[in-house]
Amino acid sequence: SAVISQKPSRDICQRGTSLTIQCQVDSQVTMMFWYRQQPGQSLTLIATANQGSEATYESGFVIDKFPISRPNLTFSTLTVSNMSPEDSSIYLCSVEDLAGGNNEQFFGPGTRLTVL
Amino acid sequence: GQQLNQSPQSMFIQEGEDVSMNCTSSSIFNTWLWYKQEPGEGPVLLIALYKAGELTSNGRLTAQFGITRKDSFLNISASIPSDVGIYFCAGSYISNFGNEKLTFGTGTRLTIIP
Numbered sequence: 001s002a003v004i005s006q007k008p009s010r011d012i013c014q015r016g017t018s019l020t021i022q023c024q025v026d027s028q029v030t031m032m033f034w035y036r037q038q039p040g041q042s043l044t045l046i047a048t049a050n051q052g053s054e055a056t057y058e059s060g061f062v063i064d065k066f067p068i069s070r071p072n073l074t075f076s077t078l079t080v081s082n083m084s085p086e087d088s089s090i091y092l093c094s095v096e097d098l099a100g101g102n103n104e105q106f107f108g109p110g111t112r113l114t115v116l
Numbered sequence: 117g118q119q120l121n122q123s124p125q126s127m128f129i130q131e132g133e134d135v136s137m138n139c140t141s142s143s144i145f146n147t148w149l150w151y152k153q154e155p156g157e158g159p160v161l162l163i164a165l166y167k168a169g170e171l172t173s174n175g176r177l178t179a180q181f182g183i184t185r186k187d188s189f190l191n192i193s194a195s196i197p198s199d200v201g202i203y204f205c206a207g208s209y210i211s212n213f214g215n216e217k218l219t220f221g222t223g224t225r226l227t228i229i230p
Contacts, residue, residue, distance in 0.1 A: 043220045103216045107158035
C-alpha cells in the first residue's frame with residue numbers, strides 16, 4: 001500500500017490564525033481525501049482533493065474555511081483558516097489505492113491541531 | 117446520508133478472550149472496511165470485504181459482509197495486549213458526483229485487562 005506522510009504532526013495555534021497541513025504520498029494516486037476527527041469522535045470527510053480542479057466539499061464544509069490544493073498526483077494541502085478552538089481536531093489525509101483493483105483507502109498519521 | 121451504527125461502544129476484556137463487534141446500517145454499501153486506530157496514529161486497514169456474504173480472515177481477525185450489504189461483524193480471537201485500540205467500520209458508497217466515498221462507524225474502544 002501507499003506510504004503517506006503528513007506535516008506537521010501536531011501544532012498549537014492561536015485563534016484567528018491559519019495552518020496549512022501537507023500530505024505527501026510515495027506513489028501517484030488518483031483520489032486523495034481530507035478527514036477531520038474531533039476529540040473522541042469518528043472520522044468525518046471534509047472534501048475530496050481533485051487533481052487539476054477544485055476540491056469537492058461535503059455538507060457543512062466550505063472552501064473559504066478549508067481551502068485545499070492538489071497540484072499533482074502525490075501531494076495535497078489542507079488549510080484551516082481563521083481558526084477557533086472548535087477547530088481543535090486531528091486532520092487526516094487518505095488515498096485510494098486502486099493498484100489491487102479494489103477501492104481501499106489508506107490513511108496518513110494525522111495532524112493533531114490544538115487552537116487556543 | 118449514510119449512517120453506520122457500531123456496537124459496542126467500548127469493551128473491557130481479559131487477555132486471551134475472544135472479541136466481537138458489529139456495524140449495522142439502513143443503507144446498502146458496496147464495500148465494508150475495518151480499521152484499527154491507536155493513539156497518535158491514523159487508522160490502519162485490517163480487512164476489506166467486497167461481496168455480500170463474504171467471510172474473510174486476517175490472522176486472528178475474521179470479518180463478514182452481511183448478505184443484505186447492510187451490516188458486518190469483526191471477530192478477534194485470543195486477544196493480546198497489542199489489540200488495544202479503537203476499531204472503526206467503514207462502508208463505501210457511490211456519491212452524487214460518481215466517485216466512491218467512505219462513511220465511518222462510531223468506533224469500538226477495546227481495552228485488554230492483563
